[in-house]
Amino acid sequence: MVDLTRPIVWFYLPVTITWICFVISVGNPQYFIDYNWLWLLFRSMSPYFWSALGVALAVGMSILGAAWGIFITGSSLVGAAIRVPRITSKNLISVIFCEAVAIYGVIVAIILQTKIERVDPVDGVYDKYALAAGYSIFGSGVTCGFANLVCGMCVGIVGSSCALSDAQNSTLFVKILVVEIFGSALGLFGVIIGIIMSGGVKWAA
Amino acid sequence: MYGFEMMSFNIKDGFLEGVVRSHRTGMLTVADYNNLSQCETLEDIKLNLTATDYGPYLVNEASPIYTATIVDRCTQKLVNDWNYMRTQADENLAMFMDYCTYGHMIDNVVLIVTGTLHERDVQELLDKCHPLGMFDSIATLAVAQNMRELYRLVLVDTPLAPYFSENLTHEDLDEMNIEIMRNTLYKAYLDDFAAFCQKLGSTTAEIMGDMLAFETDRRALNITLNSIGTELTRDDRKKLYSNFGLLYPHGHNELAMAEDFDQIRSAMEKVPAYSGIFSKLGYGESQMLDKLLYEEEVKKCVDCYEQQFHYGVFYAYMKLREQEIRNIMWVSECVAQDQKGRIADGIVYLF
Amino acid sequence: MSSQNRLVVVPTVTVLTVMKARLIGATKGHALLKKKADALTMRFRQLLKEIIDAKENLGSTMKGSFFAYTEAQYAAGENIKHTIMDNVDTAVVKVRGDLDNVAGVKIPRFESFVLPGETKMDLTGLGRGGQQLQSCRKAYLSAVELLVQLANLQTAFLTLDEALKVTNRRVNALENVVKPKLENTISYIKAELDELEREEFFRLKKVQKNKQKKQMAQMAEDAAAAAAGEKAEAGDLKMPPFNGPQGQQGVQPPTNSSLLNYKEDDLLF
Numbered sequence: 001m002v003d004l005t006r007p008i009v010w011f012y013l014p015v016t017i018t019w020i021c022f023v024i025s026v027g028n029p030q031y032f033i034d035y036n037w038l039w040l041l042f043r044s045m046s047p048y049f050w051s052a053l054g055v056a057l058a059v060g061m062s063i064l065g066a067a068w069g070i071f072i073t074g075s076s077l078v079g080a081a082i083r084v085p086r087i088t089s090k091n092l093i094s095v096i097f098c099e100a101v102a103i104y105g106v107i108v109a110i111i112l113q114t115k116i117e118r119v120d121p122v123d124g125v126y127d128k129y130a131l132a133a134g135y136s137i138f139g140s141g142v143t144c145g146f147a148n149l150v151c152g153m154c155v156g157i158v159g160s161s162c163a164l165s166d167a168q169n170s171t172l173f174v175k176i177l178v179v180e181i182f183g184s185a186l187g188l189f190g191v192i193i194g195i196i197m198s199g200g201v202k203w204a205a
Numbered sequence: 206m207y208g209f210e211m212m213s214f215n216i217k218d219g220f221l222e223g224v225v226r227s228h229r230t231g232m233l234t235v236a237d238y239n240n241l242s243q244c245e246t247l248e249d250i251k252l253n254l255t256a257t258d259y260g261p262y263l264v265n266e267a268s269p270i271y272t273a274t275i276v277d278r279c280t281q282k283l284v285n286d287w288n289y290m291r292t293q294a295d296e297n298l299a300m301f302m303d304y305c306t307y308g309h310m311i312d313n314v315v316l317i318v319t320g321t322l323h324e325r326d327v328q329e330l331l332d333k334c335h336p337l338g339m340f341d342s343i344a345t346l347a348v349a350q351n352m353r354e355l356y357r358l359v360l361v362d363t364p365l366a367p368y369f370s371e372n373l374t375h376e377d378l379d380e381m382n383i384e385i386m387r388n389t390l391y392k393a394y395l396d397d398f399a400a401f402c403q404k405l406g407s408t409t410a411e412i413m414g415d416m417l418a419f420e421t422d423r424r425a426l427n428i429t430l431n432s433i434g435t436e437l438t439r440d441d442r443k444k445l446y447s448n449f450g451l452l453y454p455h456g457h458n459e460l461a462m463a464e465d466f467d468q469i470r471s472a473m474e475k476v477p478a479y480s481g482i483f484s485k486l487g488y489g490e491s492q493m494l495d496k497l498l499y500e501e502e503v504k505k506c507v508d509c510y511e512q513q514f515h516y517g518v519f520y521a522y523m524k525l526r527e528q529e530i531r532n533i534m535w536v537s538e539c540v541a542q543d544q545k546g547r548i549a550d551g552i553v554y555l556f
Numbered sequence: 557m558s559s560q561n562r563l564v565v566v567p568t569v570t571v572l573t574v575m576k577a578r579l580i581g582a583t584k585g586h587a588l589l590k591k592k593a594d595a596l597t598m599r600f601r602q603l604l605k606e607i608i609d610a611k612e613n614l615g616s617t618m619k620g621s622f623f624a625y626t627e628a629q630y631a632a633g634e635n636i637k638h639t640i641m642d643n644v645d646t647a648v649v650k651v652r653g654d655l656d657n658v659a660g661v662k663i664p665r666f667e668s669f670v671l672p673g674e675t676k677m678d679l680t681g682l683g684r685g686g687q688q689l690q691s692c693r694k695a696y697l698s699a700v701e702l703l704v705q706l707a708n709l710q711t712a713f714l715t716l717d718e719a720l721k722v723t724n725r726r727v728n729a730l731e732n733v734v735k736p737k738l739e740n741t742i743s744y745i746k747a748e749l750d751e752l753e754r755e756e757f758f759r760l761k762k763v764q765k766n767k768q769k770k771q772m773a774q775m776a777e778d779a780a781a782a783a784a785g786e787k788a789e790a791g792d793l794k795m796p797p798f799n800g801p802q803g804q805q806g807v808q809p810p811t812n813s814s815l816l817n818y819k820e821d822d823l824l825f
Binding site for chain 1: 209211212215216219220221222223224225226227228229230231406513
Binding site for chain 3: 276280312315316319320323325333335382383384385387388391423424427428430431432435437445495530531534535538539542543544547551
């Protein structure tokens with residue numbers, strides 16, 4: 001597999017993707033990108049695909065971030081708690097913060113999926129409103145999902161440090177907790193934007 | 206690319222990092238050392254130490270207690286902790302922890318080699334080995350009857366095999382001065398360790414690069430200092446310096462040429478990191494140097510704890526514990542020999 | 557009392573001269589031994605002083621060297637002792653034995669010396685703590701030197717002590733036993749000889765008196781015989797018994813010696 005921790009990968013990855021695009025050449029081989037053909041492609045895609053993908057990303061990414069955060073915090077917490085058991089109950093807060101991120105994802109996913117309405121395509125083509133609705137649900141799902149993913153990791157890492165430093169010096173706990181609260185607020189931004197984005201969704205005129 | 210180990214480090218090593226960091230709380234503080242310094246007898250020291258992490262190891266010791274016993278029990282504590290973590294570690298961390306102990310392993314192998322040369326008893330030799338440097342096949346080392354056989358067994362059975370095969374021939378085992386052999390192996394080991402840490406990358410590479418550079422520079426300095434006035438030639442001396450560190454390569458050239466302490470000093474002072482140490486020394490005195498270097502090492506080890514998600518803490522933990530044991534030994538000896546005035550000369554406060 | 561404190565000898569003039577010679581010998585010997593004892597005592601005192609000095613010195617030196625070892629351990633690590641012990645082939649410091657003569661007493665003397673030539677210990681602790689090891693080595697070398705010196709002094713002390721005791725015993729024996737005994741013997745012999753002389757004198761006087769008595773009696777008898785005339789021949793027959801005792805006068809010493817013998821028996825029991 002591609003090792004994402006190696007810096008060289010982050011240089012080659014975009015280069016490779018561009019190169020693949022170049023070789024395959026979307027649509028007409030005479031142009032680099034054939035916009036007419038692309039328009040046809042996107043117009044023909046079902047908005048339900050986008051909206052379902054948005055919902056899935058919202059919940060999936062959030063939970064991925066939350067889980068990731070929990071194991072980063074959890075493993076450090078367990079290790080440090082062997083010698084200093086007093087930190088366990090206090091540092092459950094870090095785990096709970098991570099858990100909250102998953103809950104944001106679930107909430108946004110539920111909100112998004114309630115926005116989905118039934119519209120029928122005319123001559124095999126969906127209405128522009130329906131297309132826009134699909135894209136905005138997808139967008140809000142992605143926004144919320146990725147925001148929560150990094151938020152979860154952020155809270156996890158800070159939580160891990162919190163557990164380790166609490167084990168050394170219990171006065172540090174509250175200070176790091178403040179940092180952690182700000183970290184966990186990051187996810188909320190994604191949630192807010194996601195909700196706003198999906199607020200104006202109209203499937204039909 | 207820094208930052209990514211934050212996400213991936215804990216997958217395998219988060220637990221152990223928590224363990225090793227929490228061991229830091231068990232280390233003796235300035236207050237503990239002050240209490241120890243007030244002791245009148247070794248019994249008092251034992252009593253004071255029972256209140257610390259070393260308690261379970263010392264509490265059952267019979268009453269006429271000696272410094273050697275205290276040091277032995279404290280070392281046992283380090284070994285037990287280390288082995289506990291070593292058994293939990295996987296992949297890279299396990300490898301890293303093994304690397305940390307190779308230094309002791311070299312000492313043990315050299316000890317057995319000399320012991321075999323002088324036809325000592327195997328069991329007796331094994332008892333003298335440092336417990337951190339033990340490996341499964343160490344007992345078979347002593348089975349060898351002659352040097353050739355020993356060389357083959359060392360090559361096959363130990364993790365040190367590459368160091369032997371690349372740097373020594375079996376004639377060397379017979380003829381080479383044992384100290385030169387030890388330092389040749391140590392040089393190979395440090396080079397290898399540094400390369401391994403660079404391969405690990407990210408924070409570990411950064412931190413360990415710093416620590417190992419200090420370690421190797423200190424060795425170079427010590428080798429130079431201790432070989433002045435001996436039959437060791439300049440070229441031989443230079444061969445014992447590692448191929449990295451802040452002194453490499455210009456500082457090494459100067460050190461190889463140095464004939465007295467002031468020349469060493471001028472070579473070392475060209476490196477900003479070490480000029481601070483030497484400015485604390487008066488001209489011409491080298492006695493306090495050891496303590497200053499220990500202090501610098503401790504400082505680096507403590508700095509190690511400032512960063513998270515790297516393997517340096519394991520190395521730092523070992524070094525700090527060893528320094529702590531040295532401190533305890535020093536205090537106990539001072540108390541036992543009624544030299545309490547000298548206590549402050551040897552203690553390096555950890556935190 | 558005199559019977560306990562003198563030699564059992566025959567009190568004769570010969571023995572007396574022998575005893576006198578012995579007394580002179582004893583006095584001379586006593587003087588010589590006294591001188592020897594004095595010399596030994598002087599040396600003994602001196603040794604004692606040196607031992608005290610050395611011991612005090614050793615105390616601080618040993619303290620210093622032990623601490624140097626601690627320093628070496630601190631710098632070079634706990635296991636350095638095994639490395640060093642395994643690298644030792646031959647002793648560097650050796651001890652030579654010798655004999656010293658003090659007033660005729662042979663005292664063993666030890667001398668330590670360092671074998672010349674480089675040792676392979678020079679490079680020990682090359683990586684770390686080499687300097688401390690070298691200073692530790694120096695400290696212990698001086699400690700060993702002191703130890704040997706102390707051993708030397710102690711052995712000399714013990715030997716001298718023994719010799720001094722023997723000499724003093726001899727001096728005291730000569731002074732308090734032999735000499736008084738000889739003196740007593742001499743005075744005893746002198747006394748005895750005087751006694752004998754007096755006895756002899758007395759006996760001679762007695763004999764003389766007897767002789768005179770007899771003479772007087774004879775003269776009276778002769779006068780009576782002359783007066784009696786014819787009856788004198790029968791009285792002459794009685795003369796031989798009188799001659800006997802007269803003859804015995806020449807053999808008086810045996811009688812004397814038997815008397816002496818008798819006395820000596822008395823002395824013995």
